[in-house]
Amino acid sequence: MPHRADTLESEYDVVVVGGGTAGPMAAIKAKERNPALRVLLLDKAHVKRSGAISMGMDGLNNAVVPGYATPEQYTKEITIANDGIVNQATVYAYARHSFTTIEELDRWGVKFEKDANGDYAMRKVHHMGTYVLPMPEGHDVKKVLYRQLKRARVEITNRIIATRLLTAADGSVNGVMGFDSRTAAFHVIRAKAVVLACGAAGRLGLPASGYLMGTYENPTNAGDGYVMAYHAGAELANLECYQINPLIKDYNGPACAYVAGPMGGYTANNRGERFIECDYWSGQMMLEFYQELQGGNGPVFLKLNHLAEETIQTIETILHSNERPSRGQFHAGRGTDYRRQMVEMHISEIGFCSGHSASGVYVNERAETSVPGLYAAGDMAAVPHNYMLGAFTYGWFAGHSAAERASSLDFSAVDAEQVARERARIYAPLLRDHGLPALQVEYKLRRFVNDYLQPPKVTRKYEIALDRFAEIGEDLEHLHAADAHELMRCAEASVIRDCAEMAARASLFRTESRWGLYHLRVDYPERNDAEWFCHAHLKKDESGRMSHFKRPVEPYIVPIAEQEKDAYDRLRVAPKTSPEKTAATV
Amino acid sequence: MAFQPRSIAQLSEAAVTVDLDKCIAHKGCTVCIDVCPMDILDIDPQTGKAFMKRDECWYCLPCQKDCPTGAIHVAIPYLLR
Ligand SMILES: Cc1cc2nc3c(=O)[nH]c(=O)nc-3n(C[C@H](O)[C@H](O)[C@H](O)COP(=O)(O)OP(=O)(O)OC[C@H]3O[C@@H](n4cnc5c(N)ncnc54)[C@H](O)[C@@H]3O)c2cc1C
Ligand code: SF4
Ligand code: SF4
Numbered sequence: 001m002p003h004r005a006d007t008l009e010s011e012y013d014v015v016v017v018g019g020g021t022a023g024p025m026a027a028i029k030a031k032e033r034n035p036a037l038r039v040l041l042l043d044k045a046h047v048k049r050s051g052a053i054s055m056g057m058d059g060l061n062n063a064v065v066p067g068y069a070t071p072e073q074y075t076k077e078i079t080i081a082n083d084g085i086v087n088q089a090t091v092y093a094y095a096r097h098s099f100t101t102i103e104e105l106d107r108w109g110v111k112f113e114k115d116a117n118g119d120y121a122m123r124k125v126h127h128m129g130t131y132v133l134p135m136p137e138g139h140d141v142k143k144v145l146y147r148q149l150k151r152a153r154v155e156i157t158n159r160i161i162a163t164r165l166l167t168a169a170d171g172s173v174n175g176v177m178g179f180d181s182r183t184a185a186f187h188v189i190r191a192k193a194v195v196l197a198c199g200a201a202g203r204l205g206l207p208a209s210g211y212l213m214g215t216y217e218n219p220t221n222a223g224d225g226y227v228m229a230y231h232a233g234a235e236l237a238n239l240e241c242y243q244i245n246p247l248i249k250d251y252n253g254p255a256c257a258y259v260a261g262p263m264g265g266y267t268a269n270n271r272g273e274r275f276i277e278c279d280y281w282s283g284q285m286m287l288e289f290y291q292e293l294q295g296g297n298g299p300v301f302l303k304l305n306h307l308a309e310e311t312i313q314t315i316e317t318i319l320h321s322n323e324r325p326s327r328g329q330f331h332a333g334r335g336t337d338y339r340r341q342m343v344e345m346h347i348s349e350i351g352f353c354s355g356h357s358a359s360g361v362y363v364n365e366r367a368e369t370s371v372p373g374l375y376a377a378g379d380m381a382a383v384p385h386n387y388m389l390g391a392f393t394y395g396w397f398a399g400h401s402a403a404e405r406a407s408s409l410d411f412s413a414v415d416a417e418q419v420a421r422e423r424a425r426i427y428a429p430l431l432r433d434h435g436l437p438a439l440q441v442e443y444k445l446r447r448f449v450n451d452y453l454q455p456p457k458v459t460r461k462y463e464i465a466l467d468r469f470a471e472i473g474e475d476l477e478h479l480h481a482a483d484a485h486e487l488m489r490c491a492e493a494s495v496i497r498d499c500a501e502m503a504a505r506a507s508l509f510r511t512e513s514r515w516g517l518y519h520l521r522v523d524y525p526e527r528n529d530a531e532w533f534c535h536a537h538l539k540k541d542e543s544g545r546m547s548h549f550k551r552p553v554e555p556y557i558v559p560i561a562e563q564e565k566d567a568y569d570r571l572r573v574a575p576k577t578s579p580e581k582t583a584a585t586v
Numbered sequence: 587m588a589f590q591p592r593s594i595a596q597l598s599e600a601a602v603t604v605d606l607d608k609c610i611a612h613k614g615c616t617v618c619i620d621v622c623p624m625d626i627l628d629i630d631p632q633t634g635k636a637f638m639k640r641d642e643c644w645y646c647l648p649c650q651k652d653c654p655t656g657a658i659h660v661a662i663p664y665l666l667r
Contacts, residue, residue: 045622045623045624045625046620046621046622046623048620048621048648049621049622049623049648049652050623051623054623054646054648055646055647055648055651159625181625182625209665209666210665211663211665211666212642213624213642213643213644213663214644214663214665214666215644218623218644218646219624219642219644220623220624250666251662251666252666324646325647325651326645326646326647326660326662329661329662330662330666330667333662333667434591434592434593435591437593439642480593485625485640488625
């Protein structure tokens with residue numbers, strides 16, 4: 001077993017960090033593009049069962065299938081759902097490739113729902129178009145991917161947590177550093193191209209239950225990808241556009257209106273009434289949810305108890321066996337039966353995730369970040385509402401782009417100073433004989449995130465948050481780890497702190513409100529298109545400080561008509577009874 | 587003498603439990619330990635069987651689903667139950 005003093009050096013043409021959804025696809029496609037390349041897939045967990053889809057998935061949320069939607073319609077819908085702030089080229093590239101990705105997954109053995117004619121059984125959930133393709137037998141996705149990884153002869157290393165990227169003299173990325181979460185051995189991996197696919201920043205806010213790992217996202221995804229990209233000099237886009245989800249209270253998993261919606265289930269207030277027309281997750285939808293709570297009509301529920309027995313059984317089979325199979329046990333423990341009770345929901349803690357929302361590491365339509373040699377895909381890369389199919393598709397793009405670079409390039413020299421600095425930073429908690437436990441620091445940090453950053457956003461609270469996060473930064477210098485596993489939690493605490501600071505500073509920069517609840521600023525309650533119809537990027541500048549700047553929204557490929565622009569602002573169901581009448585009957 | 591820094595452990599109910607009669611870890615099985623994304627399972631040196639070592643479970647179930655003998659059970663962690 002390597003001692004922690006060991007540094008293990010290796011060399012690969014392409015290194016993919018994160019073997020969840022986008023990562024395996026990137027590795028397979030890099031190998032396909034150039035089979036002569038040596039491709040390494042690295043994961044903090046075990047690729048067989050890692051990431052958001054570790055147990056499978058209930059369906060594709062954003063499938064663009066010929067006959068149901070066109071790439072142009074999809075691009076338009078996503079543009080409107082994001083208040084216009086999108087690089088349409090990235091969304092359009094996804095939409096055009098979406099069906100090719102589905103066909104590839106189908107060929108590999110992923111099971112999608114089909115009708116009697118063998119056509120994909122599409123469902124409507126979005127406000128405008130039809131994009132949901134159910135996967136009632138979606139529990140085998142990881143198995144299918146693993147088989148393809150083996151077939152493509154991708155090398156896999158599990159239980160390595162990547163912590164920083166290496167950069168060459170010209171600023172390009174030329175390697176990855178990290179350590180083994182069981183032995184603590186330090187790894188320096190040289191590479192010609194690196195793909196980051198580390199998932200969402202899922203451990204930013206603290207779940208209301210107070211349980212650290214009771215997150216919506218797989219808690220392995222602490223935000224590592226955002227922070228590695230940031231420290232390598234990459235630009236991050238629109239981080240103030242948070243991820244906030246409507247979830248089952250306490251369980252903190254998806255209520256799954258996408259599954260239940262097409263079968264007649266819906267989100268309801270405490271009178272069992274529908275108050276939003278469309279259950280598709282967006283900032284505007286979350287704002288309606290929030291207002292329903294503020295108006296005294298909460299809690300909000302998932303309502304299924306009006307449905308036929310047969311329908312409820314179908315819903316149960318899907319929801320209790322695929323992506324979060326412990327859900328049935330949770331409901332049983334609380335005595336919740338879909339036939340009788342509505343399912344209590346709540347508003348989740350904050351995170352970053354372009355899979356469901358829009359922000360992350362800036363990428364173009366080839367999955368290139370702003371740093372040469374660095375590619376990003378999946379939840380951490382800023383392609384709005386990309387979900388699982390977008391992660392696969394951008395993984396595909398990243399694999400091809402990385403392979404092309406690696407095929408035409410030599411290894412560049414590794415900077416020994418960067419290695420020494422990172423080794424010292426990572427190992428410090430192991431070398432102290434006492435100090436603060438990582439999970440306790442994480443708890444306090446994430447409680448501050450809730451206290452100060454949870455929208456509505458108040459300027460003064462955000463300023464205080466920055467002071468608190470700076471103090472946590474000092475606490476990180478006093479962490480103690482007794483073993484390699486605790487060392488991993490120490491590294492993650494530092495990741496979460498950096499993400500928290502990015503969330504706060506990005507939110508302060510954009511002095512307007514946009515994206516519904518995601519960026520609702522009390523001191524700037526209006527949307528201000530004159531000054532803020534633009535992307536807001538941040539990066540680490542030459543002096544090591546976080547700098548912010550505007551980037552113009554790229555020219556649209558698919559024009560949006562004036563009367564369509566605010567379609568997502570009209571989600572609220574028109575009240576059936578007048579307020580006086582309601583008061584009289586109560 | 588200066589004040590001595592110390593740490594104290596907080597107790598949690600283990601949400602993940604193992605049936606020692608069914609677990610075949612002593613025959614070399616490490617399936618649950620391998621697949622757990624949070625890496626919180628290990629072999630208990632006292633019993634030679636799998637056990638929950640850390641209170642960091644996502645109640646995601648790969649361990650339970652992949653165990654060849656049905657020896658491991660995941661309950662919803664107490665704080666959420
Ligand atoms: C509960 C839930 C339900 C969902 N339901 C749906 C749905 O029904 N339909 C749909 O289309 N989408 C759904 N999504 C979204 C979809 O699953 C994600 O958008 C997609 O899987 C993200 O893929 P990814 O590759 O970016 O991240 P992941 O698949 O999460 O992979 C990230 C990987 O990075 C690894 N990693 C993280 N940090 C490091 C590090 N420092 N070093 C090494 N490795 C690291 C992790 O271990 C993990 O394997 C759901 C998501 C969740 C969480
Ligand atoms: S997978 Fe099952 S049998 Fe194997 S070590 Fe774990 S609990 Fe024991
Ligand atoms: S439920 Fe998931 S996190 Fe918990 S022990 Fe099993 S595999 Fe690990």
